[in-house]
Amino acid sequence: MQAPVMVLNHNTKRESGRKAQLGNITAGKAVADIIRTTLGPKSMLKMLLDPTGGIVMTNDGNAILREVDVSHPGAKSMIELSRAQDEEVGDGTTSVIVIAGEMLHVAEPLIMRDFHPTIICSGYARALDDALSALRAMAFPIDLSNRAELARIVNSSIGTKFISRFAEQMVDLALDAVETVYTEENGRKEIDIKRYAKVEKLPGGDIEHSRVLKGVMVNKDVTHPKMKRRIERPRVLLLDCTLEYKKNESATSVELTDESQWEALLKQEEDWVASVCRDILLLKPDVVVTEKGVSDLAQHFLVKAGVTVLRRMRKTDNNRIARATGAKIVNRPEEAKESDVGTGCGLFEVTKIGDEYFTFFVDCDSPKACTILLRGASKDVLNEVERNLLDAMNVARNVFQAPMLVPGGGATEMALSVALTASAKKVEGTLQWPYKAVGMAFEVIPRTLAQNCGCDVVRIVTELRAKHAAAYAAGKQTEAMWGIDGVKGVIADMREIGVWEPLVVKEQTIKTAVEMTSMLMRIDDIVSGMQRKAPPKETKAEPAGGDENE
Numbered sequence: 354m355q356a357p358v359m360v361l362n363h364n365t366k367r368e369s370g371r372k373a374q375l376g377n378i379t380a381g382k383a384v385a386d387i388i389r390t391t392l393g394p395k396s397m398l399k400m401l402l403d404p405t406g407g408i409v410m411t412n413d414g415n416a417i418l419r420e421v422d423v424s425h426p427g428a429k430s431m432i433e434l435s436r437a438q439d440e441e442v443g444d445g446t447t448s449v450i451v452i453a454g455e456m457l458h459v460a461e462p463l464i465m466r467d468f469h470p471t472i473i474c475s476g477y478a479r480a481l482d483d484a485l486s487a488l489r490a491m492a493f494p495i496d497l498s499n500r501a502e503l504a505r506i507v508n509s510s511i512g513t514k515f516i517s518r519f520a521e522q523m524v525d526l527a528l529d530a531v532e533t534v535y536t537e538e539n540g541r542k543e544i545d546i547k548r549y550a551k552v553e554k555l556p557g558g559d560i561e562h563s564r565v566l567k568g569v570m571v572n573k574d575v576t577h578p579k580m581k582r583r584i585e586r587p588r589v590l591l592l593d594c595t596l597e598y599k600k601n602e603s604a605t606s607v608e609l610t611d612e613s614q615w616e617a618l619l620k621q622e623e624d625w626v627a628s629v630c631r632d633i634l635l636l637k638p639d640v641v642v643t644e645k646g647v648s649d650l651a652q653h654f655l656v657k658a659g660v661t662v663l664r665r666m667r668k669t670d671n672n673r674i675a676r677a678t679g680a681k682i683v684n685r686p687e688e689a690k691e692s693d694v695g696t697g698c699g700l701f702e703v704t705k706i707g708d709e710y711f712t713f714f715v716d717c718d719s720p721k722a723c724t725i726l727l728r729g730a731s732k733d734v735l736n737e738v739e740r741n742l743l744d745a746m747n748v749a750r751n752v753f754q755a756p757m758l759v760p761g762g763g764a765t766e767m768a769l770s771v772a773l774t775a776s777a778k779k780v781e782g783t784l785q786w787p788y789k790a791v792g793m794a795f796e797v798i799p800r801t802l803a804q805n806c807g808c809d810v811v812r813i814v815t816e817l818r819a820k821h822a823a824a825y826a827a828g829k830q831t832e833a834m835w836g837i838d839g840v841k842g843v844i845a846d847m848r849e850i851g852v853w854e855p856l857v858v859k860e861q862t863i864k865t866a867v868e869m870t871s872m873l874m875r876i877d878d879i880v881s882g883m884q885r886k887a888p889p890k891e892t893k894a895e896p897a898g899g900d901e902n903e
Contacts, residue, residue, distance in 0.1 A: 368879045370877055371464060373877055373879045374464055374470065374874065374876065375461070376427065378460065378464070380428040381431050381453060381870075381873060383428065388417055388418065388447050388450055389451055389801055389804075392513070393801070393805045393839040394839040395839055396805055397805075398515070399417050401417065410733055412447075413744065418432045418435045418436075419432075426881070430869065430872070431869070434453060435447075438861060441865075442855075442857055442858045443747020443750070444747050444751070445861065448798060451797055452794065452795070452863070452866040453866040455797035456867060456870035459794045470874045472787065475784055479788055480788045480791035483773060484867075485863065485864070487773075488759060488769065492757040497752070500528065506752055508524050510744055510745050511523050511527075523742060526725055526742060527742060527748075530749075531746055531749040533721070534549045544754060546743075548669065549721065549722040551669075551670075551722075551724050551725070553726050554729070554735040556707075560738065563727045563728050565724075568678075568699075568722075569673045569713075569720075569723070570711055573663050574710035576647055576652055576664050580660075584701040586700075587698055588637060589680045589696075589701070589714070590636060590638035590689065590693065591695070592645075592683050593645070593682050594644075595643070596645070596648060596664075597645075597646050598622040627650075629687075630654035630658075633655070633686050634654075636694055640660070641660055642666050643666065647662055673722040677697070677721065678695030678696070678717060679718075680695025697717050697719065699717060700714075701713070727739060754857070755855065758856060762837050762839060762850075763799030763802050764834055764847050766796065766797075767795070767796065767821050768833055769795045770818070771818065773788065775825060777789035796818070799837050817836070817844055834846050834848050
């Protein structure tokens with residue numbers, strides 16, 4: 354008898370076949386169970402301790418999973434799913450994990466009945482195509498000029514968050530910020546809220562004091578106490594070069610034989626700084642902002658001319674100031690032109706808030722960048738408000754880019770579930786089972802909403818399914834807007850309570866969940882190589898001063 358041949362290292366752990374697939378399914382379900390209770394307006398908060406000892410209190414799916422440390426590779430893939438959803442559309446991070454977890458759950462009985470993973474994935478892919486077609490048939494356009502309608506859509510996102518008590522104000526903040534940074538050139542829409550809509554959190558005051566500035570605020574003070582702290586209609590010049598004598602990168606030594614040569618060397622430095630300041634002053638700016646340092650001598654020349662200077666500005670902040678004031682960032686002062694000076698700012702002001710100084714470029718004529726100033730009781734509250742506000746801004750951005758809506762409150766998912774279950778009868782062969790399983794999995798959203806409300810889950814979900822089935826049988830499935838009112842725990846028409854979701858968010862949620870499930874189902878081998886750590890080498894300390902025998 355031949356002795357067994359060991360190919361893999363002894364320290365390598367391997368799971369293959371059905372064991373690997375069931376392990377991935379269990380891990381995915383475990384991740385989904387973590388955040389299942391954070392779905393809907395009656396959702397629970399999670400308190401997490403990060404490695405540095407800080408506390409995170411949130412019901413945002415991505416924020417929770419970002420802090421959770423998992424070791425199973427299948428669970429890590431699920432967490433990446435939430436991150437991808439957040440980066441792509443910014444909302445639906447909890448829904449995508451809950452749906453993906455349920456997709457894995459309904460695949461488990463199929464695996465146990467010896468369905469091949471390829472058959473399951475093919476059924477899932479076919480169901481995904483039909484679900485997306487049904488979803489687009491349900492969608493309807495929205496008028497972007499109707500601010501009340503836009504507010505109701507953003508309110509649907511905020512209604513499930515911590516800041517739902519201040520919903521009206523937060524909706525206005527989100528819409529104001531998105532409308533400010535919205536630009537359209539040659540039919541191409543650009544809404545870069547990540548780069549041009551900065552959130553600044555200042556502990557203290559009430560949340561009601563939060564506002565969107567028609568301009569930019571940065572945490573900077575003027576470089577010299579005699580510089581002006583308030584200028585109306587300032588001329589702003591932005592630089593990304595230094596206003597001090599350049600130091601050599603490599604070590605340089607200069608030999609001087611005469612004292613007059615030393616004075617000449619210092620004079621050259623002064624003359625260079627003076628010429629740079631002269632070039633700047635030719636444009637008659639009121640405010641000069643640079644990303645690098647400013648020497649005392651340069652400050653002296655600029656203060657004499659009545660110019661205010663801000664130094665060591667971040668590149669991102671400088672870009673926002675340029676966009677708000679209409680200035681262009683200049684690399685060399687001698688090349689600066691009149692057209693590079695920004696004249697679109699209404700007021701430049703430096704104000705002390707708390708213990709720190711803040712610089713405001715506000716009341717701009719047409720600011721294409723803005724700062725959202727958030728006030729609140731503590732840092733934990735402000736962090737959660739910021740997370741919720743970013744979600745609301747992403748929803749507003751999605752609506753502006755693709756103004757198509759579908760009903761929320763689990764209505765869309767239940768309509769898709771009924772449509773897929775009915776269409777499964779037309780699918781031939783073994784594909785019918787995984788196809789039908791996808792339809793069953795979509796029911797998880799209305800079911801979870803009902804569970805989190807604390808109502809009679811079986812009765813409510815059965816009644817909702819019956820309403821959608823009757824509409825589908827009558828050929829009116831696109832008019833079936835019945836969902837679950839997450840506040841009262843009853844079935845409601847989404848048109849009446851005004852709960853809508855952008856089509857792009859729903860499409861991304863379904864596509865991401867089904868494709869990730871298919872990818873995890875295709876894994877039939879998990880090999881984790883655990884390296885044995887080498888013991889640290891002992892180093893013998895030598896006595897200071899070298900060897901005594903030298």
